[in-house]
Amino acid sequence: MKKRLCLLLLGLLLGEGLPAQPTAFAPLDLPAPNAYRTASGEPGPAYWQQRVDYHIRVTLDTTTHRITGTETITYTNNAPVALQELWLQLDQNLFAAGSLGDALIEPGSRWRGAFKGGGFQITRVEVVQNGRRYAPHYLIDDTRMRVDLDEPLPARGGQLQLEIDFSFIVPAYGADRMGRLNVKQGTVYEIAQWYPRLYVFDDVNGWNVAPYLGQGEFYLEYGNFEVEITVPRNFIVVATGELRNPEEVLTATQRERLAQARRSDEPVHIIRPEEVGRPEMRPAGEGPLTWRFHAENVRDFAWAASQAFIWDAASWQNVLVMSVYPQEGLGTPEQPGWEQSTRYVRHSIAYYSQQWYPYPYPVAINVAGIVGGMEYPMIVFCSVRARGQALFGVTDHEFGHIWFPMMVGNDERRYAWMDEGFNTFINYYSNQAFYGQEARRLERLQPDYIARRMQDSLVHQPIMTYPDQIRPQALGFVAYRKPGFGLRLLREYVLGPERFDRAFRAYIRRWAFKHPQPADFFRTIENVAGEDLDWFWRGWFYSTDLLDQAIDSVQVASGQTRLYLHNRQGLVFPVVVEATYPDGRKARYRFPVELWATGARQAIEIPGEAVQVVLDPDSLLPDIDRANNIWPVHTSTE
Ligand SMILES: [Zn+2]
The missing domain is CATH 2.60.40 (Immunoglobulin-like)
Incomplete structure (x- = not known):
């Protein structure tokens, strides 16, 4: 024929x-397979990763915008080598005037945020090891902190506790990933990168100690969190994790409404717009309240607090889906706003669960505030000003991030495409499922747009470029749309949906709650789809051809x-x-x-x-x- x-x-x-x-067509020069990562792209028989559990207690002072906290970190060394030191990330130090990031970030950049008085104050560091408590020598260099242990932490299961007291002033604008927004009825605090936390120690690089410069995101260990957040009594707090003490921080009416929401597909108001600020919406009494949250198997923890929140909730299967937003987030019938948010979240987690891998957490929360769009486990921050398809689009994108990188925990600081690109790819189909073929935001994942952009010398950087080395104007193309469209090509033109989908699901399943490298992805797709794709990875990911x-x-x-x-x-x-x-x-x-x-x-x-x-x-x-x-x-x- x-x-x-x-x-x-x-x-x-x-x-x-x-x-x-x-x-x-030459073979791609990938790292040699070993006992930790196999030739077929799976975690190997000797695969290990560290475990880090956090117990954090903090207070938010809404007069000074200062957060003061103390944390106990339980660090378990599962590596086959003993550790002489621990490296921690002090992300808030990006916002110290004169930080490395401050020196590099262009004025007006989305990643700005340094201010006089910004950054962590670390007031106590103690180690509890082998039943002995001591104050270790430590060093702070910009967003990095090295804690020198008095004695090595043994390989394969050695454990210690690290206690740190810290405080910082919440930046008004924190690199578009955190901050605060003044609204008519109060302030919306969106809190992230807020506690000293471990760098990842892995089998590929050892300590992954790249500083936080603004553009490159995060690479984090998995563990459980117990977090106690103390705020003024009139504040509502939402966070990564399940609320442990609703009887202490919610009224009987609110608890009753939440119970109703747990049985409802349609959003139920926990606080209606006209109820915001009313004294009867808060438990009777004096003084601040402490909200306690528990989260399992997460790589990060974020929270938001405000006295201006309207709050609604619904359920999807056993997941409690919620949105909190000030009245500024409300839309109109022509331009729907945050009153639609919970429906959007329900769609996203249902769609991604059915198409790729089940949503693994008990809550899913969308917060309206100053942050344009940022993802954390179980909770995302989206712009209070977003409306209509733009609000759907940003909500769907941030919730897609629960799959990449919250569940499949890639190294975002090196390989933004493994979360932003994969997420952009799954968003494409989710958007279609919600709006049909006419969805406005689909436009940029189309061949003609991609072909046009590929010829633009501004974006001539390979997808494999580390995000801190990608020109800011090129980030959206190099880390999001080109890899996202590449997977579309692989699925629709090269392999066909049946072969691709099975391979992509295998990648998620194999690496859920683990740390995949690019080679693990390439090998999984090739092995499960049954195709040598070295020509594709080389051309699309490593070149600008x-x-x-x-x-x-x-x-x-x-x-x-x-x-x-x-x-x-x-x-x-x-x-x-x-x-x-x-x-x-x-x-x-x-x-x-x-x-x-x-x-x-x-x-x-x-x-x-x-x-x-x-x-x-x-x-x-x-x-x-x-x-x-x-x-x-x-x-x-x-
Ligand atoms: Zn993203």
Whole structure:
């Protein structure tokens, strides 16, 4: 039915030498598999990771915006080596005037936030090890802190407690990941990167001690959290985790409404708009209240507090889905606002659960505030100003992050594409499921947009570039849309949904609550989908090559159509040809990517005498010149 001309004949026909792009097919130079990470992309028999559990008690002083806390960190060393020191992340120090990030961040950047008085004050560091308590020597360098242990923490299960007292002033604007917003009825605090926490120690890099510079996000260990948050009595607190003491911090009416919400698919108000600020909405008594939360198997903990929150909730399966927002978040029938948020969250967690992997946590919360869009386990922060499809889009994106990186815990500081790109990819289908084909935000994950952007020299950085080295204007393309669209291509053009989906689900299942590296992803997809994709990873992830499949010429004779094809740029892809015959009949022929293994010019034959042929008839490829995809060439007559 379809065949390639033999190489010798081809060489004669084209009158030129052979290989043009065999390097596109060379094996990808991945790290050698070992006992920790297998050749098939799974955690190996000796895979280990550290465990870090936190017990934190903090008080929010709403007059000074100061958070003061004490934490006990239980660190379990599961590594096969003993540790002489521990490295901690002091993320708040990004906001100390003159920090490394402050020096690098351009004025007006989304990641700004340094101010006079910003950063952590660390007032006590103590270690409890082998029943002995001591004050260790420690060093603070910008957002990094090294704690020197008096004696090594033994390999394979050694455990110690680290106690730290800390405080900081909540920045008004904290790199668009935390901050506070003044609204008519009070202040919305969104609190994250707020406690000293461990850097990841892993089998690939040992200590992952890259500083927090603003653009690059986080790489964090898993563990359980017990968190006690003390706030003024008129404040409502929501957080990563389940509320442990509702009888102490909620009124009987609110507890009754929450019970109702747990049985309701539709949102139920816990605090109605007109009830915000009323004394009877808070438990009777004097003085602050302490809210206690418990979270299991999470890599981070965030919270929000305000006296201005409207609060609604519904349930999805056993998950309590909630939204909190000030009245500024309310929309109109034409431009729906935060009153729709809980419905959006329900859609996202239901859709991703059914399509990829079950939502693993007991609560799912959307908070309206100053942060434009930021993800944390069980809780996300989205802009109070977002409306309509933009509010759906940002909510859906931030909740998609529960899968990447909250569940599949990649190293965001090195490989933003493993969470932002994968998330952008799953958002594409979630958005379609919610709005249908017309969804406005789908636009940017389309081939023509991608092809146009790939030619823009501003974004000529490979996906594999570490995020702190990506030009700020290029981040959205390099870390989100190009990898997101790449997975679309892999799913829809290269492998087909059946093969791709099984492989992608396997990746999530294998690496849920673990620390995958890029090679683990590449190998899992190749092994489960059953395809050597080194050409794809190299071209799409490691290079900035472009794609241009072209028809140079066509010969029609003796019941055959012969196409002389030219792959004019560095990227290689399989070829799909659609031929139209004199009777109007159309037929499609697919040629594997290996067509290009021996050179960039190839001749192929398809049966019948075609009157028209088109490459990539569904326009799925980011081909930079579609005009040369069609024969005969139409010339306009005017
Ligand atoms: Zn994101």
